[in-house]
Amino acid sequence: MSYYNPQLIYLPKILDKRGNLSFYEYPGQIPFEIARTYWIYDVPGGEIRGSHAFKEQQEFIVALSGSFDVILHDGKDEQKFSLNRSYYGLYIPKMFWRRLENFSTNSLALIISDHMYNDTDYIRDFEQFKKLKNE
Numbered sequence: 001m002s003y004y005n006p007q008l009i010y011l012p013k014i015l016d017k018r019g020n021l022s023f024y025e026y027p028g029q030i031p032f033e034i035a036r037t038y039w040i041y042d043v044p045g046g047e048i049r050g051s052h053a054f055k056e057q058q059e060f061i062v063a064l065s066g067s068f069d070v071i072l073h074d075g076k077d078e079q080k081f082s083l084n085r086s087y088y089g090l091y092i093p094k095m096f097w098r099r100l101e102n103f104s105t106n107s108l109a110l111i112i113s114d115h116m117y118n119d120t121d122y123i124r125d126f127e128q129f130k131k132l133k134n135e
Contacts, residue, residue, distance in 0.1 A: 003031040006072050006081070006092050009060070013087040022087040024112075030060050031091065032114035039064075039110045043103040053097040053123040053133075057115040061100075062089035066107025073097040073126075075133030083109075097129050 011029055014021040026033050040049055050070075061070060067084035074096055081090050092098060100109065115121065123129045 049100040064108040066104040
């Protein structure tokens with residue numbers, strides 16, 4: 001499995017009549033050790049989250065509840081991933097612009113990262129991102 005491009009990663013799904021269970025572990029399902037976990041919830045209708053890229057940080061995003069779209073840009077092309085199941089997630093390598101939108105009511109986005117929060121790792125200007133990415 002190549003980890004240079006964004007990709008959906010399907011997680012183990014243990015079926016049980018009492019309720020299903022899914023999980024992720026390093027290195028079994030995700031390609032990095034977890035340094036930070038955070039979640040996004042109670043997003044008002046029409047709002048957009050993200051709109052940035054990371055110089056070094058990798059992420060894995062799962063829709064634990066509800067649905068939302070993740071729009072990724074590689075500096076030239078854009079692609080959309082719709083997340084709406086808790087048994088798969090989206091791996092995002094460093095240097096991909098991301099935007100989360102179209103949140104359904106009561107959606108819950110779980111994000112795991114291989115880095116602790118570091119404001120200097122963020123690229124918040126899209127034109128600067130494209131310039132860095134295409135150098």
